[in-house]
Amino acid sequence: MKKYLFWRVMQIIPVLLLISMFVFGLLYMAGDPVALMLPEDATQEQVDSLRASLGLDQPFYVQYFHFVGDLLRGDFGYSYRYNQPALPIVLERLPATFELAFSAMFVAIIMAIPLGIASATKRNTFLDIFISGGSVLGKAMPNFWLGIMFILMFAITYPFFPVSGSGSFAHLILPAITLGTASAAEMTRVLRSSMLETLNQDYVRTAVSKGVRNTKVVNLHAFRNALVPFITITFLQTSSLVSGALITEVVFSWPGLGQLLIQAINGRDMAIVQASIFMVAFIVIAMNLFADILYRVLDPRIRYD
Incomplete structure (x- = not known):
């Protein structure tokens, strides 16, 4: 190691x-x-x-x-x-970007876990087809388009949430859902595949044959052992969320690194552009490295040569 x-x-x-x-x-x-x-x-x-x-x-x-x-x-x-x-200007904007990225990750996790489990346990049913189709659609929709649709629906037509800016929990809801949707779709598909593989293992079939309740088999045996690839994709998605937050911040005027970068590009402030790009690239590399290490820690059977 x-x-x-x-x-x-x-x-x-x-x-x-x-x-x-x-x-x-x-x-x-x-x-x-x-x-x-x-x-x-x-x-x-x-x-x-x-x-x-x-x-x-x-x-x-x-x-x-x-x-x-x-x-x-x-x-x-x-x-x-x-x-x-x-x-220092870039570092000052990073906390807002991290806040949005990790909020989007929270949204993605609470969406992906129940959907992935339901899709795996109801394989080849209408629910499975609906969730799988929704995952493909969620992955295909661009963040900027989805953000604009959310603004039109929930900030203009039905003014439930603020249209832009930050300062309260309500300001965070629409950007977090917008950014977390694509990650939730990817994580749902990974969890479904991992759950299906785990449900076909001998120890799961043995537990079912012994009369163990289905919910206990799914939650205690299958889900826990299906978490390794799910956690790995979660950390890989975290790096994508940090970089993907740049576009979402512009759509919702979120005061993070993305809005700073676009303003610097428009103003040709190349010192800010260079620092922003280098910082985002470093964060993505660091998160990928952490995901590799975590994968090894979670599954000791994995050996790196």
């Missing part, structure tokens, strides 16, 4: 290096940042002076090495819009 963990962590380094190349390339695709910082009537001497002070007059590879060195110190540059370092 220690050897696997060591090599798994070492694999993160080249991934982060590739991400840093991508993030650094955003600066060049966005155009000359000097043109954004200076007024239109700036002289050529002022332009050249600012480019030299920012190190933009140096070759591409030299700028990239300086960029990587700044990353190792946690320096993603200076936001000209907020007039302060970019990383």
Whole structure:
């Protein structure tokens, strides 16, 4: 396990290096940042002076090495819009994104567990077909479209919930359901498959033949042993929820990292864009690593070579 963990962590380094190349390339695709910082009537001497002070007059590879060195110190540059370092601004928005992502995960779990169990225990019935079809539909619907439909239905036509912003539990309900629907669909399908496999095991059939109540067989024997792949997909979905929250935040004007990133892209504030993308990528990688480790802890039969 220690050897696997060591090599798994070492694999993160080249991934982060590739991400840093991508993030650094955003600066060049966005155009000359000097043109954004200076007024239109700036002289050529002022332009050249600012480019030299920012190190933009140096070759591409030299700028990239300086960029990587700044990353190792946690320096993603200076936001000209907020007039302060970019990383603290991004970290300030992360709690709101985590709040939305974990609320959506809670919604997904309380939806997926009963639906997955019901679909597995009522296999090939109308209920199973209905739940399976709903899972496919829930996975196929884009978050932004579903969010707009929720706003039209439950915030405008029937004003039960606030249409945007944050500050109360009511503000969280529609974004959490919107974001959690796709994850609930995926988790329902995984739990159904795992439950069906477990229900066909010999020890389950033995319990049924001994006259054990069906609810006890399902909840005590089958469900507990079907949890390993379900918990794994749960943590894998957590990383997807953090990245998927970016779009949902824009739809509901949720004050998280997603709204900050879109505003930075529209304003071409590349320091914020770079810090946001790198932070989201790091969170996704870390959650995938944690899911791998948890999988091994939950099922000691698994060995990593």
